[in-house]
Amino acid sequence: MPYQVTIEETGERYTCGEQENLLIAMARSGRRGIPVGCRGGGCGVCKVEVTAGDYETRAMSCQHVTEEDRAERRLLACRVFPRGDVSVKVLGKMHKAVCTNAGLRPTEKTKI
Template sequence: MIYHTVVIEETGESYRCAPSESLLAGMERLGKRGIPVGCRGGGCGVCKVEVLAGSYTKRVMSRAYVSAEEEAAGQVLACRIYPTSDVRLKVIGKMAKNVCRPQPPAASAAAV
C-alpha cells in the first residue's frame, strides 16, 4: 500500500497517511490527548488546517466553516481531505491548542 508523509509545521511531527484515509484519521494515530474531533463529516469545523505543501483530494466541507476563498488558499478540514502526495500542514482550527502543545517528556526507564 502507498502511504504519504504528513508533517505538522508547528511541531515537526510527522505521520503516514494512506490515500484512502483522511488527514484527521492519520493525525489521531499520533496519540495526542485531547485532539478535538467533531462530526468527521465536514460540518463542524473543528479540524481546520492549512495545507502549506502537497496535494490532496477533497470532499464537501460546510461553507459555514470553510469559505471558497479559504479553500482556495489551502484552508480545509482535515476530516475531508485525503493525501495524493506528501503534505505539510499548519493546524489553524480548534485543534491547534492540543495538537501544538508540547508533549511531556517521556518517563525515564527505572534503574534495575
Template sequence: MRPHLVEIVGGSAFPCPDGERVLVAMERSGASDIGVGCRGGGCGICRVRVIEGAHRLGKMSKAHVSDAELQAGYALACRLYPLGRLTIEVVE
C-alpha cells in the first residue's frame, strides 16, 4: 500500500504510511513544521487542525482538544492517523 501524503499549509509535505502517526512520519521525513513534545497525547504542543482528508484519532487529552474543537477539526498530530491524503495546518 502506498503511503498517504500529508501536506502542511505553508510548510512541508511528507509521506505517512498506513497506521503511522502524522507526528512520527513528519519527524522521519526530516521536517520540523509541527512542535514535538511528549508524543503521547498529553502536552498539546503538536496541536493541528485538519483542513481536508479522512483520518482517525487516538486518545488525547481533552485539556488540549475539547469536544467542540474536535468537531472543528482540531487534533494532536501525535494521535492523528491519515486514511488518505491529508491537509493540516499548525495552530499555536
C-alpha cells in the first residue's frame, strides 16, 4: 500500500510503498538534486526529521544519528520505511538541495 510523504518546506508530496525507503521514493518521484550518498545509513547526507506519521527504521550510523536525534525523530531517509502517511522536514545537505531546487532560501533554524 503506498503512503503519502509530504516535504514540509515545499509542500511537495510523493508516494512511498511499505517496502521502499523515503529516499528512494523521493528520488523516484523525479526530484532533481537529491543527495543519495551511500543508501545504507552510513554517510548521513539524507537526514530528515519525521514530524508526523508512523515508520520503521533500519540500522544507521550512530556517527550521523545520535540517541538524541532518534528521540527527536531526526533520521536518515534511506533507513526510514513508512507505515502510514508521513511528513518530513529536510535537514543538512538534503535541506540545501530541496530548498534550492524549489527556489526557497535555506534557513539557519532548519539546518542541523
